[in-house]
Amino acid sequence: MDALALPVGTTLDRFIMRKQEDFPFASGELSQLLRDIALAAKIVNREVNHAGLINIGGAYGSQNVQGEEQQKLDVVANVRFIRALRNGGEVCTIISEEEDDMIQTGNCHGKYVVAMDPLDGSSNIDVNVSIGTIFSVYRRKSAFDKDGDLLDCLQAGTEQVAAGYIIYGSSTMLVYTTGNGVNGFTYEPSLGEFFLSHQEIRIPEEGTIYSCNDGNYWQFNEGVRAYLDYCRKAGFTARYTGSLVGDFHRNLLKGGIYLYPATDKTPKGKLRLLYECNALAFVVEQAGGFASDGKNRIVKIKPQELHERTPFIIGSRKMVETALHIMQEEKDWPVPA
Numbered sequence: 548m549d550a551l552a553l554p555v556g557t558t559l560d561r562f563i564m565r566k567q568e569d570f571p572f573a574s575g576e577l578s579q580l581l582r583d584i585a586l587a588a589k590i591v592n593r594e595v596n597h598a599g600l601i602n603i604g605g606a607y608g609s610q611n612v613q614g615e616e617q618q619k620l621d622v623v624a625n626v627r628f629i630r631a632l633r634n635g636g637e638v639c640t641i642i643s644e645e646e647d648d649m650i651q652t653g654n655c656h657g658k659y660v661v662a663m664d665p666l667d668g669s670s671n672i673d674v675n676v677s678i679g680t681i682f683s684v685y686r687r688k689s690a691f692d693k694d695g696d697l698l699d700c701l702q703a704g705t706e707q708v709a710a711g712y713i714i715y716g717s718s719t720m721l722v723y724t725t726g727n728g729v730n731g732f733t734y735e736p737s738l739g740e741f742f743l744s745h746q747e748i749r750i751p752e753e754g755t756i757y758s759c760n761d762g763n764y765w766q767f768n769e770g771v772r773a774y775l776d777y778c779r780k781a782g783f784t785a786r787y788t789g790s791l792v793g794d795f796h797r798n799l800l801k802g803g804i805y806l807y808p809a810t811d812k813t814p815k816g817k818l819r820l821l822y823e824c825n826a827l828a829f830v831v832e833q834a835g836g837f838a839s840d841g842k843n844r845i846v847k848i849k850p851q852e853l854h855e856r857t858p859f860i861i862g863s864r865k866m867v868e869t870a871l872h873i874m875q876e877e878k879d880w881p882v883p884a
């Protein structure tokens with residue numbers, strides 16, 4: 548039965564089951580993996596909500612492979628997702644922002660590899676601004692009965708079989724795609740269930756919201772500055788929370804564009820291709836939007852390293868196209884009236 552037939556209020560579990568029926572040869576492993584992610588999301592949601600009470604706000608006292616100060620919740624979320632995916636049995640290898648190397652789960656017969664940003668928007672943890680988790684799922688390429696390898700992990704975004712994010716905000720939502728449209732589920736803590744609340748999400752073709760750390764304005768190249776000038780002249784609304792998931796989610800529902808271009812400080816951009824950009828690029832394309840590094844379609848980029856960064860421009864299709872035109876020297880792009 549087509550998922551569209553499923554009414555708002557359907558539980559995530561029932562939705563996953565019905566979606567699986569769309570694929571006669573599906574064997575249920577991906578469905579189980581999605582349930583494992585939902586389980587970890589419920590646990591992390593509880594930790595996020597209680598962070599201030601149970602003293603898991605603040606720094607953890609170590610740095611991750613990116614040289615960033617790890618927050619306690621970065622570490623807690625990392626442990627929770629790894630544990631849920633390991634115990635679920637479907638995942639052979641995990642790539643995480645918080646781990647230098649691939650994590651082998653010991654599930655040698657696991658068909659899938661997961662790349663994840665366990666806690667996105669870490670700078671907002673202690674100040675009660677929306678934060679999130681981002682995940683990408685790939686089918687392993689290597690033979691079963693052994694650990695996954697680097698080739699399993701360095702797959703282009705076009706190879707994703709599922710991707711999405713959890714936003715821990717005024718409500719907690721899980722938004723994901725398996726390449727057959729994008730759906731959003733809102734968490735009801737008192738029932739411990741995710742319920743379908745946003746069916747077949749489509750990002751508006753055009754929008755008037757732009758999300759970019761304007762404080763980096765003079766570190767951007769001329770093309771990017773020209774686009775930000777264009778946004779101002781056009782009277783667009785600037786919205787930037789400092790959480791990629793929060794800014795992306797708003798723009799997905801309302802229309803808008805998020806940019807984290809290369810800067811002097813981060814010449815390759817700041818955001819990570821494997822566990823931030825690929826997932827959101829898959830989601831936005833499934834919702835009718837577009838994602839680019841300024842030249843290439845994000846999902847077409849062949850990763851070379853686990854933690855590689857990329858400039859990132861994502862959002863409403865027409866806004867991203869305009870941004871690319873202006874950035875590629877067509878500076879005199881007509882400003883909308």
Ligand SMILES: O=P(O)(O)OC[C@H]1O[C@](O)(COP(=O)(O)O)[C@@H](O)[C@@H]1O
Pocket residue numbers: 615644664666667668669670760789790791792817
């Ligand atoms: O503080 P900046 O440089 O604007 O960067 C903010 C961006 O960095 C991030 O915090 C990076 O993600 P992490 O918090 O997972 O490291 C994004 O969520 C956010 O959009």
Ligand SMILES: [Mg+2]
Pocket residue numbers: 664666667668791823
């Ligand atoms: Mg992140």
Ligand SMILES: [Mg+2]
Pocket residue numbers: 621644664665666667668669
């Ligand atoms: Mg993170």
